[in-house]
Structure formats: C-alpha cells, structure tokens
Amino acid sequence: MTWVTWRQHRQEALWALVLAGLLAGVTAYTAYELWVSSANCPRIPGGNCLSNDVFGQIAQSILRFNLFQYGLVVLPALAGAFIGAPLVAREIENGTQHLAWTQGVTRMRWLLMKLVLVIVPLLVAAALVGYLEVVLLNVEGPQTNRWDVFDQQTPVVPAATLFALALGVAFGAVVGRSVPAMAATLVTFVIVRVGIGELARSHYIAPLVKTTHDFNAVGSQADPTAWWLGFPNYYDSSGHLLGNLLGPGAGQPSYVIQSFQPGDRFWAFQTIESAILAGLALVILGFAVYWVTRRLT
Amino acid sequence: MIAPIEAAGLGKRFGRTWALRDCSVRVPAGKIAGLVGPNGAGKTTFLHLAAGLLRPTAGEIRVFGRSPQSQLLLLLDRVGFVAQDTPLYPRFSVGDMLTFGRKLNRRWDTAAAEARLRTLGIPFDKRVGQLSGGQRSQVALALALGKHPELLLLDEPVARLDPLARREFMRRLTEAVADEGSTVLLSSHVVADLERVCDYLIIIAAGQVQVAGDIDALLASHHLLVGPRLNRDARLNGVDLVKAQHTERQSSLWIRGTVPTLGAGWREESLSLEELVITYLSAPEAGTLPRPELEEAAS
Numbered sequence: 001m002t003w004v005t006w007r008q009h010r011q012e013a014l015w016a017l018v019l020a021g022l023l024a025g026v027t028a029y030t031a032y033e034l035w036v037s038s039a040n041c042p043r044i045p046g047g048n049c050l051s052n053d054v055f056g057q058i059a060q061s062i063l064r065f066n067l068f069q070y071g072l073v074v075l076p077a078l079a080g081a082f083i084g085a086p087l088v089a090r091e092i093e094n095g096t097q098h099l100a101w102t103q104g105v106t107r108m109r110w111l112l113m114k115l116v117l118v119i120v121p122l123l124v125a126a127a128l129v130g131y132l133e134v135v136l137l138n139v140e141g142p143q144t145n146r147w148d149v150f151d152q153q154t155p156v157v158p159a160a161t162l163f164a165l166a167l168g169v170a171f172g173a174v175v176g177r178s179v180p181a182m183a184a185t186l187v188t189f190v191i192v193r194v195g196i197g198e199l200a201r202s203h204y205i206a207p208l209v210k211t212t213h214d215f216n217a218v219g220s221q222a223d224p225t226a227w228w229l230g231f232p233n234y235y236d237s238s239g240h241l242l243g244n245l246l247g248p249g250a251g252q253p254s255y256v257i258q259s260f261q262p263g264d265r266f267w268a269f270q271t272i273e274s275a276i277l278a279g280l281a282l283v284i285l286g287f288a289v290y291w292v293t294r295r296l297t
Numbered sequence: 298m299i300a301p302i303e304a305a306g307l308g309k310r311f312g313r314t315w316a317l318r319d320c321s322v323r324v325p326a327g328k329i330a331g332l333v334g335p336n337g338a339g340k341t342t343f344l345h346l347a348a349g350l351l352r353p354t355a356g357e358i359r360v361f362g363r364s365p366q367s368q369l370l371l372l373l374d375r376v377g378f379v380a381q382d383t384p385l386y387p388r389f390s391v392g393d394m395l396t397f398g399r400k401l402n403r404r405w406d407t408a409a410a411e412a413r414l415r416t417l418g419i420p421f422d423k424r425v426g427q428l429s430g431g432q433r434s435q436v437a438l439a440l441a442l443g444k445h446p447e448l449l450l451l452d453e454p455v456a457r458l459d460p461l462a463r464r465e466f467m468r469r470l471t472e473a474v475a476d477e478g479s480t481v482l483l484s485s486h487v488v489a490d491l492e493r494v495c496d497y498l499i500i501i502a503a504g505q506v507q508v509a510g511d512i513d514a515l516l517a518s519h520h521l522l523v524g525p526r527l528n529r530d531a532r533l534n535g536v537d538l539v540k541a542q543h544t545e546r547q548s549s550l551w552i553r554g555t556v557p558t559l560g561a562g563w564r565e566e567s568l569s570l571e572e573l574v575i576t577y578l579s580a581p582e583a584g585t586l587p588r589p590e591l592e593e594a595a596s
Binding site: 095099101102104 | 345348370377396398401437
C-alpha cells in the first residue's frame with residue numbers, strides 16, 4: 001500500500017515539496033538576514049536593521065510583500081483542494097475503487113493507509129514552515145504584532161492543513177467527483193477559517209479591559225504584544241460615551257476603555273484554535289471513513 | 298461441496314429502486330457461468346454483491362460459504378474481480394499495474410502474470426492510458442488472474458471491445474481457467490459472447506433471476522413448437538408453457554419439459570441459446586426457480 005500510495009501521489013508530493021520548500025527557504029533566508037543585521041545596528045521602532053546590500057534588499061522586499069504570510073494562509077487550502085479532494089474522488093471518477101477494493105486489502109485498511117501516508121508528510125511540512133515563521137517573528141522582535149499573523153504560525157498552520165485535507169477527503173468521498181469537491185473544500189475552508197477568526201477567536205478566554213485616563217496607554221503603540229480588540233471607547237468625565245475617535249467637536253474626553261488579549265495569552269490561543277481545527281478535522285475524517293466503508297455500499 | 302456462489306432471497310435497493318430483487322441462485326463449482334440480461338437488469342449489482350463491494354438490502358449471498366460482506370478478508374485472496382470497463386490507473390505503466398497487484402495481494406504469482414502479458418506482446422513500460430481497449434482488458438484480466446483466484450467475477454469484460462478483441466479475450470479467459478480449474482461468473486448482454494465459452498447460464502431481467510442452469514440441459518429441456526393457430530384461451534393441460542405467440546395463421550409455443558402431443562400440423566423447431574434467452578427476457582413472469590438452501594461454511 002505504501003508503494004501504491006507513493007506511485008499514485010508522487011506528483012502531488014513533488015508539488016508540495018517544491019512549494020513548502022520555497023516558502024521555508026524564503027522565510028529562513030529573511031530570518032537569517034534580520035538576525036545577522038540586528039547585531040550591527042540599533043533597533044529602530046517600526047523598522048529593521050537590514051543592510052543596504054543586495055541580500056538585505058531582497059529580504060526587505062520579501063518582508064514588504066509578506067510573501068510567506070500569504071503562502072502560509074493559502075497553502076493549507078490548496079492542499080485540501082488539490083490533494084485532499086481528489087484522494088477518494090478520483091478513484092470513484094475512474095471506477096478504480098472497484099479495482100482497489102477487490103485486491104487483498106480491505107477497504108478500511110486501504111483508506112487508512114492512504115490517509116496516513118498522504119496527510120502525515122504534509123502536516124510535517126506545514127509544521128516546519130509555520131515554525132520558521134515563529135522563528136522569523138522572534139528575530140524581528142516586538143515590532144511585528146504576533147496576533148496579526150496568528151494564522152501563519154505553528155501549531156495553527158498544521159492544524160489548518162489537517163482541517164483542509166479532512167474537508168477535501170470527505171467532500172471527495174461524498175460527492176465522488178474531484179472538481180466539485182475541490183470547490184466545496186475551498187469555499188467551506190474559507191468560511192470556517194474566517195468565521196473562527198472573526199467570531200470565535202477573541203472569546204477563547206474572556207478579554208481584559210483597560211480603563212485609563214492616559215489615552216496613550218491603549219492600542220498597539222502602547223503594548224504591541226497585545227491583541228487590542230475593536231476600537232477604544234472615549235468617555236467624558238460624567239461617563240457619557242463620546243465615540244471611538246478623539247477630535248474636534250467630540251467633547252472633552254476624560255478616560256478611555258478598550259478590551260484586549262494580553263501577549264502572554266498568545267500561545268494559549270494558538271493551542272485552543274489548533275485544538276478546535278484538529279478536532280473538527282478528526283470528526284470529518286471519521287465521517288469520511290464511515291462514508292467510504294459503510295455508505296459506498 | 299460448497300458452491301462458489303449461493304444467493305437466497307438476495308435483494309438490493311438504491312433509494313427507491315430495487316436493482317435486484319428476491320434473487321436465489323447457485324453457481325456450481327468449476328463452471329464458466331454466464332450472467333445475461335438487458336442493460337440495467339441487475340447484473341452489475343449481483344457481481345458487486347458477490348465481490349463484497351455492496352451490502353444486500355435483503356436476503357443473503359455466500360461465496361464459498363462465507364459472507365462477502367462480513368468475512369471479506371477471508372475471500373479477497375480467493376476471488377478475482379474485473380469491474381465494468383476494466384478500470385486501471387491510466388498514469389501507471391503496465392509494469393506498475395503488476396507491481397500494484399503484487400503489493401496489494403498476499404497471494405500473487407508474478408511470473409505467471411508477467412508471462413501472460415509477455416505472450417500477448419504488451420510492453421511493460423507503456424502507460425495504461427495508451428493501451429488499446431483489448432490490451433487494457435487483457436491487463437485487467439492478468440491482474441485478476443495473478444492471485445490464482447478460485448472464483449473469477451467479470452462484469453461485461455468485452456462490452457467495449459471489437460469482435461476480434463472479444464474473441465481473443467474469451468479465448469485467453471477459457472485457456473486460463475481451464476488450467477486453473479476456477480469457477481467463473483461472467484456478465485454480458487450479448488448472448489453470442491457467452492455461448493462460445495459458458496457452460497452455465499443465469500438469465501436475469503428487471504432485477505430478478507429468470508432461469509439458471511447448464512446450457513446443454515436448458516437447451517434440451519426447452520422446445521419450440523409451431524403449429525396451426527390455437528384459440529388464444531386454449532388450455533394446454535400438463536404443459537409448462539414459457540411463452541406463446543399467435544399470428545394470423547399459426548401459433549408458436551415455447552415449452553419447458555416434456556413435449557405434449559398436439560396432433561397434426563405441429564412440428565418442433567430448433568431453439569438456439571439466443572432465442573431461449575430472448576424468450577425468457579420477453580416473458581419475465583415465466584421464470585421459476587427452486588430456492589437453494591444456504592450451506593454454512595465449516596469455519
């Protein structure tokens with residue numbers, strides 16, 4: 001089964017290797033350039049110490065275009081659509097499942113081996129690339145807010161990859177055709193990820209609330225390690241809400257309130273979101289296994 | 298002796314449609330059995346049930362006395378299956394397909410499978426997608442024969458082949474199973490394909506088995522009598538009538554069993570296998586079959 005799976009999916013494996021390798025290379029290169037240059041110049045707020053030579057310029061452009069960060073969001077979805085969805089669907093499309101299921105291997109074993117052999121290497125690759133992003137952020141220091149690139153770090157990256165692959169396999173098994181399964185996988189993946197990011201994430205742990213007369217004590221400029229939720233609410237001395245902005249005609253503000261998630265909760269949040277995605281993925285994979293072994297009869 | 302395939306009251310429903318209903322049949326060992334019927338008659342469903350690809354909605358099917366659903370692992374080594382349109386992995390080379398067979402089967406004869414394809418002159422480095430239909434089905438057959446199956450199930454293996462390739466395929470098939478002594482169940486909607494190779498016939502129509510038996514015995518026990526036109530309501534006592542057809546001047550009677558004496562003007566005409574099949578297919582209510590008892594396998 002190992003040989004068969006490899007023979008069937010070596011092209012996808014090559015693609016995954018090339019893309020993940022490219023991403024890892026770019027991230028590692030940028031992290032290395034930042035690390036080298038950080039030794040020879042003082043830290044500038046909001047900037048970095050990249051040298052002016054060609055290597056530094058390349059790293060600078062990579063940082064400016066956020067190459068790896070887009071890649072880290074997009075690649076899990078692509079893995080789900082292009083590797084997960086056809087995994088079972090292509091067999092059904094070509095009728096080859098009837099060939100595979102009448103050899104000496106049961107359907108359950110056939111599917112489980114296929115899943116393990118395809119998914120595990122992809123998760124390792126995803127974890128590695130996501131970890132390089134963590135390394136890069138460590139080198140960059142507090143100037144980049146980790147919460148802004150929440151989706152691009154390990155363990156969330158491999159968890160999202162597992163979720164996308166599970167969606168793909170399940171849609172592929174149920175729909176039985178690759179292309180509709182790919183579309184369904186992409187759409188569902190985006191909806192769920194955006195939904196979790198926008199609606200659920202800030203509630204994993206009840207946010208803290210900062211109330212202060214010092215208007216500069218809220219927001220990213222005050223604490224760049226925290227995730228500042230929504231907008232600051234300014235109040236006047238009698239407790240009336242003035243609005244989210246300070247400006248002429250807004251009244252005389254006395255204090256400001258803004259809720260936030262402190263920086264030391266970051267890894268707890270990463271763990272919680274990874275557990276949610278991985279949990280969903282396992283449920284979906286269980287459903288796919290049930291469907292293939294019980295319903296396709 | 299345990300029959301290779303035995304079904305009792307077997308039924309399979311997809312949604313609201315019964316693809317196969319109350320099917321009771323027994324394929325005796327060592328036979329090359331033909332499963333014949335029009336498209337959509339339930340042939341594929343029956344073969345898939347026997348191969349463990351489907352679960353019955355009603356009744357039971359046993360292969361070598363075991364359930365292909367709950368005891369599939371015990372049967373996979375012994376049963377070869379060639380699915381409709383002989384599916385293979387188009388991007389695999391012929392050699393890859395043989396490796397596929399070797400890796401996925403505990404019982405596998407590499408030498409025999411390679412020799413079979415070499416005899417046919419099929420190059421091992423050619424991609425399956427580039428083979429001709431005839432070569433493709435030969436590769437599928439070699440793959441199924443590679444594990445020396447005691448039972449070989451083939452679903453319309455020659456449906457897409459030209460007459461020459463059909464003949465070649467059937468010839469190779471009969472040679473192979475003659476050597477091995479395996480039982481074969483082969484479906485087709487073309488009687489001529491089956492007539493050449495089969496010695497046992499199962500006629501299936503609208504999801505039900507019409508008739509099953511040795512072809513020689515079937516032909517010997519069925520008679521076509523032609524004579525002067527009978528009254529449409531004429532009673533033929535003691536005659537097992539399969540079908541009657543009346544034209545202006547004459548009546549044709551298809552009869553099972555002993556030939557009655559009908560008097561002057563009646564003659565018996567020869568009945569070909571194809572005619573026999575068509576007779577049953579056009580008179581679906583005529584089929585009667587004793588229901589075989591299922592034997593339990595000694596486990």
